Amino acid sequence: MGKAIVITSGKGGVGKTTTTANIGMALAILGRSVVLVDADIGLRNLDVVMGLENRIVYDVVDVVEERCRIDQALIKDKRHRNLLLLPAAQTRDKSALKQEQVKDLIQELREEFDYILIDSPAGIEQGFKNAIVGAQEAVIVTTPEVSAVRDADRIIGMLEAGGLKDPRVIINRIRQDMVRRGDMMDIDDMIEILAIDLLGIVPDDEDIIVSTNKGEPIVLNSKSRTGEAFRNIARRIEGEDLPLMNTGREKFVQRIKRMIGIS
Amino acid sequence: MAPFWWRRSKKTAKERLRLILIHDRMELTPAKMEELKKDLRDVLQKHLDVKTEEFEISVSRKRDSMALEADIPLKDSR
Numbered sequence: 001m002g003k004a005i006v007i008t009s010g011k012g013g014v015g016k017t018t019t020t021a022n023i024g025m026a027l028a029i030l031g032r033s034v035v036l037v038d039a040d041i042g043l044r045n046l047d048v049v050m051g052l053e054n055r056i057v058y059d060v061v062d063v064v065e066e067r068c069r070i071d072q073a074l075i076k077d078k079r080h081r082n083l084l085l086l087p088a089a090q091t092r093d094k095s096a097l098k099q100e101q102v103k104d105l106i107q108e109l110r111e112e113f114d115y116i117l118i119d120s121p122a123g124i125e126q127g128f129k130n131a132i133v134g135a136q137e138a139v140i141v142t143t144p145e146v147s148a149v150r151d152a153d154r155i156i157g158m159l160e161a162g163g164l165k166d167p168r169v170i171i172n173r174i175r176q177d178m179v180r181r182g183d184m185m186d187i188d189d190m191i192e193i194l195a196i197d198l199l200g201i202v203p204d205d206e207d208i209i210v211s212t213n214k215g216e217p218i219v220l221n222s223k224s225r226t227g228e229a230f231r232n233i234a235r236r237i238e239g240e241d242l243p244l245m246n247t248g249r250e251k252f253v254q255r256i257k258r259m260i261g262i263s
Numbered sequence: 264m265a266p267f268w269w270r271r272s273k274k275t276a277k278e279r280l281r282l283i284l285i286h287d288r289m290e291l292t293p294a295k296m297e298e299l300k301k302d303l304r305d306v307l308q309k310h311l312d313v314k315t316e317e318f319e320i321s322v323s324r325k326r327d328s329m330a331l332e333a334d335i336p337l338k339d340s341r
Contacts, residue, residue, distance in 0.1 A: 146280045153284050182271040189277055193284065 002033075004106045004116040005237070006135035008159075010151030012122030014143045015172040018208060018217075020119040021049045022227075023139075025217040026234030028083035032114040035074065037106070038088035039131035040121040041096055047087050050077065051215020061089035064101040070108065079220065084113075094127040106134025115237075124158060132159065138167035139199055144174060144185045153194055168199035170233065175204045187244070200233035201244060202226060285322050285329060296320070303333065312338040 007020045017040075024036045037060065038046035047053045058073035063086070070086075077083040086109075089096060109116045120131035132138065138159045142152040152169065159167050171190055178184035191198055205226040211218040218227045219234075225245070232242050286292070291299075300320050307313050314336040321332050 146276050146283070149280055150283055150287065154287060157288070179273075182273045185273050185276055185280075189273070193277070193280060 002110040002113045002115055003137060004110060004118060004135045005137045005139055006039075006118040006120055006132045006164075007139050007141060008120035008128065008131060008155055009122065009141045009148070010124060010155040011142075011148045014141050014148050015202075015208075016122075016141050017045050017049050017119055018212065019139075019141050019170060019172065019202075019230075020046060020117050021217045022219045022230035023234050023237065024083055024115070024117050025050075025077075025080065026219045026231045027115050027117075027237065028077070028080040029219065029231075030234060030238065031082070032238075033082045033112070034115045034117065035084045035086060035109055035113045037086045037109070037116060037118045039097075039102075039118050039127065041088050041127060041130075042090065042093045043121065044088040044090045046119050047075075047085060048215065049212055050085055050217065052077065052085055052087075053215075056087045059087045059089040060105070061092050061096045064097060064105060070105070094121070094125065094130070097130050099130055099133045102130045103134045124154065128158075129162070132162050132164060135164060138164045140167050140169045140196070141172055142169060142190070143172050144179075144190060149185070149190060149193065156194065156196060166197065168197045169194060170200050170202060171198070172202045173204040174201050198244070199236055200229060202229045202233075289322065289329065291322065296322075307335060311335070314338055 007016050007023070009016050020036055024034045027034045036046055036050070038044055039060075040046070041061065044059075047056060052075050055075045058068040060073065062068045063070050063073050074084045074086055077085065106116055106118070116134075118131050118135060121127035140152050140155055140159075142148045156167055169191075171187060174187070175184055179186045187198065187201055203226055205218070205224070207221070207224055207226060208218060211221070218224050219230045221227045229245055232245060235242055300318070303320060304313065304315055304318050307318075308315065317334070317336045319334045323330055323332060
């Protein structure tokens, strides 16, 4: 029986979809069978980040409303055949799904796949509740900003109320230069405040935008440090105990500039 | 970019966040806090000569648990 993991955040725009795509791809590269479920009904995006938008025929609402079978709606990734996507409906809204239906669907997928990654919509309403109902584990994505951390804290409480104990957090878009000069909360600060286990840290990286432009998750780029961060996260999900990545060594010139206050 | 002695906004972020989360977690809105303050002040006033205008309460975190702190200055009895 596979494991269903919901990727959530509360706040929008912190990188849930990119995170889902990259962890899914990384797990597939490790040889696991993975299905990504886009639970953001009405605001479909996971297909675009994966570069699979042209292949969609049916979506998750078609499946629960029995207009097609699950296997007809699943889209095979063009790079890794053991990675599949179940797209969200674009022309419906959050009320198109009932919690019971989602629960049954996830249960069915668990019989076929090693991992089911559910990309949750932002917010704490029905869409969020639908996204967490079938999951056994939860991953919270946040960024080092007051607003994102506040929402993450709220989500932790709601996940626990929903029976998802011990969620883990990914801190996205860390900028080591800003942390160093004291203008960004560091990992220890955030872990201490949230009182939650850390699943990984991901540096802020322009290449993420490039990879989204192309529809190619950054884990496919073996040289990218951000890709490495996601690969490490996938290995931790697999149970490996990996040290945290160093998010960038400071160059000597940079350090001098910082010390005299011009950087 | 601002010179280094103007920065260090991380400390501000952390302090603000801590306070926000304390209130979020307790579901204690500023309005409820004000109501509590008024009730407490009235009770204390029955027994003590409190300097009401200087009476303050606040919530903070002590290690693993929350604490309600009150600063209750008394009028000089002499």
